[in-house]
Amino acid sequence: MIILRSCRVFGLLVSHYSHGLGSSGPQSSRLYASWTEEKKRPYWKTLRRLILGAPSPPYKKVVQTGDPVLRLQTQLVPQDRISHPDTQVILKRMVHILRSGDCMGISAPQLGVPLRIIALELREGMCKLPSELMAEREIHPFPLKIFINPTMRILDSRKLHFHENCTSLHGFSALVPRCHSVEISGLNEKGDPTSWKAHGWAARAAQHEMDHLDGVLYIDKMFPRTFVNLRWQEVND
Numbered sequence: 083m084i085i086l087r088s089c090r091v092f093g094l095l096v097s098h099y100s101h102g103l104g105s106s107g108p109q110s111s112r113l114y115a116s117w118t119e120e121k122k123r124p125y126w127k128t129l130r131r132l133i134l135g136a137p138s139p140p141y142k143k144v145v146q147t148g149d150p151v152l153r154l155q156t157q158l159v160p161q162d163r164i165s166h167p168d169t170q171v172i173l174k175r176m177v178h179i180l181r182s183g184d185c186m187g188i189s190a191p192q193l194g195v196p197l198r199i200i201a202l203e204l205r206e207g208m209c210k211l212p213s214e215l216m217a218e219r220e221i222h223p224f225p226l227k228i229f230i231n232p233t234m235r236i237l238d239s240r241k242l243h244f245h246e247n248c249t250s251l252h253g254f255s256a257l258v259p260r261c262h263s264v265e266i267s268g269l270n271e272k273g274d275p276t277s278w279k280a281h282g283w284a285a286r287a288a289q290h291e292m293d294h295l296d297g298v299l300y301i302d303k304m305f306p307r308t309f310v311n312l313r314w315q316e317v318n319d
């Protein structure tokens with residue numbers, strides 16, 4: 083899922099590592115243990131799990147990096163299964179998550195479903211960046227687009243370099259090169275053929291979601307030294 087956020091200035095990026103990974107002694111042992119210990123589930127969550135059982139895909143929350151589903155090569159949806167209630171539930175859940183957060187794209191694997199489905203939408207209310215940034219990034223609202231078994235054709239291979247992020251890597255961002263324009267073709271929620279020519283920021287979102295279908299995350303394509311925790315300044319406060 084790609085997120086549209088207000089512009090942040092990534093000026094001075096200084097990392098403070100007070101605990102070296104190579105250090106030894108009781109303090110580093112405790113630190114290591116805190117990273118590796120499984121977090122205890124609160125009582126009410128334990129109770130809910132006992133009553134309702136473990137959640138199953140499509141999840142109501144976006145899976146996070148580390149979940150193997152994000153690295154799978156996804157499967158085509160058989161055309162005669164598009165109208166099946168199970169497929170429609172996945173589509174509805176994707177649209178719900180798309181609209182309940184400040185994101186403009188989502189893919190089925192992000193809900194734990196390794197199928198080739200993406201959904202994108204940029205609502206007017208999400209375009210509240212300064213006008214010069216909107217123009218620079220070519221951000222324009224567009225209505226809901228659902229693509230089942232999509233393919234992508236590059237229309238303009240000029241590379242644009244902007245920061246992007248993903249709800250499956252919550253709280254991070256990096257500079258990622260993306261082609262200026264692409265065309266996405268596939269089937270819509272009714273199983274009818276559909277295509278869309280996307281430019282600028284919409285094209286970035288489309289390429290990001292298409293990558294998810296091949297188990298690719300933006301961190302595989304980013305400029306590594308631009309990778310930032312969006313809250314690094316808060317941590318220092």
Ligand SMILES: [Zn+2]
Pocket residue numbers: 083084247248249250290294
């Ligand atoms: Zn993503």
